[in-house]
Amino acid sequence: MDLSVTSLLCLGALLYVVVQLVRFVRADADFTLLWAVAFGNKPETKLRGKVVWITGASSGIGEELAYQLARLGARLILSARREKELDRVKHCCLSCSTLLEEDILVLPLDLLERDSHEAKMKTAIEHFGNIDVLINNGGRSQRSLFLETRLEVYQALMDLNYLGTVSLTKQVLPHMTQRGTGAVVTVSSVVGLAGAPLATGYSASKHALQGFFNSLRTELTDYPGITISTVCPGPVQSQIVHNAFTEQVDKPVSAPGDQMHKMPTARCAHLILVGIANRIKEMWIAKQPFLAFYYAWQYAPTLAWYLTDLLGRKRVQNFKAGLDADSAYFSKPKTS
Secondary structure (H helix, E strand, O other): OHHHHHHHHHHHHHHHHHHHHHHHHHOOEOHHHHHHHHHOOOHHHHOOOOEEEEEOOOOHHHHHHHHHHHHHOOEEEEEOOOHHHHHHHHHHHHHOOOOOHHHEEEOOOOOOOHHHHHHHHHHHHHHHOOOOEEEEOOOOOEOOOHHHOOHHHHHHHHHHHHHHHHHHHHHHHHHHHHHOOEEEEEEOOHHHOOOOOOOHHHHHHHHHHHHHHHHHHHHOOOOOOEEEEEEEEOOEOOOOOOOOEOOOOOOOOOOOOOOOOOEOHHHHHHHHHHHHHOOOOEEEEOOOOHHHHHHHHHHOHHHHHHHHHHHHHHHHHHHHOOOOOOOOOOOOOOOO
16 A cells, blocks of 8 residues: 555656646746746736836837737837837837827937936826836847957947946836836846857846846835846847847848747737736746756756857857858758
C-alpha cells in the first residue's frame, strides 16, 4: 500500500513537471504576467476612462497600444515627432472606438528637446486635468558593430532613449505624487537585462533605464498608489529596425529584413496592458526560444553566457553576410 501511494505521488509530481514544461515551451511571457492574463484584473475594467500618455505613438508598439486603449475607453495623449502620423493614429482610434474628438490629444513631442517637456506636460494637464498613466515608449534601436560605430551614435542613443525618458518622467511624476496615484510604464528590452551584439549602445541605454527605474521604485515606497513598471520585450513586429541607428548617426539601415517571425505587435500590446492593469513591476514578453534566455540570464548566468556567445557569433556572421540580425539565428550563413 505504501509503495502504491509513493508511486502515485511520484507520478503526480512527474505529471506536474511535464505540464509546466509544456506551458513554458508554449509561453510568450513570464509566468507572473501569464497568471495575470488568466486570473488577474482585466484591462477593460482597470483602464477604462483613464488618461494615458503614450510616447512613440506614431508606429509599432506605441501605435498598437493606442488602438487597444481606445477600444477599452481610455482617454489618450499621443506623442511622437511626426504630427501627421499622430493625426492618422488619432483618426484610427476614433474609428475603432466610441471615443470623442476631445478624448484624444495629439501632442507632438521630441524627446531630445528636453526644454520643451515642461510645457508639453502643462498642455496635457490643461486638456485633461490629470494623467493616470505615462507609457515611455519612444526611442530608437541600433544595428552596428562597435568597432565600426562613431561615438556620436552612442551619445544620440543615450540622449534619446535614456535622458529623454528621464526628462519626461521628471515632469509627470510630481503630478502623480501630488495625487498619490498613477503609473509610469517604460518599454525597455530584453537587451536591458542582457547584452546582444550589434546593439552595444542600445543595450547600454536600456540598461540605464532599468537601473534608473529600479532605483526610482525604491524611492517611492511612501507612495503605494504609484506603480513603476518596466517592460522587456524580445523581438516584436514593428518599425524599430527600420529606424535603427547604424555606424553613423544619419545613415539608415540598408536591409531591415522580414519581421514576420517576430511576436505580433497586438499580442505584445495586450500583454503590456494586462501588466499595467495588475501593477506588475517587470514584464518579460517574448516568443520562444527568446523567452528562455530571460530565465537563463536570471537563474543560470554561466549557461546564458555560453549560449549568448554561440548565438552572438552567429548573429554577427549573418549580419556581415547581409542577413537580418534577428531572423538569422538558426539559418545557415551566406557564403560568397
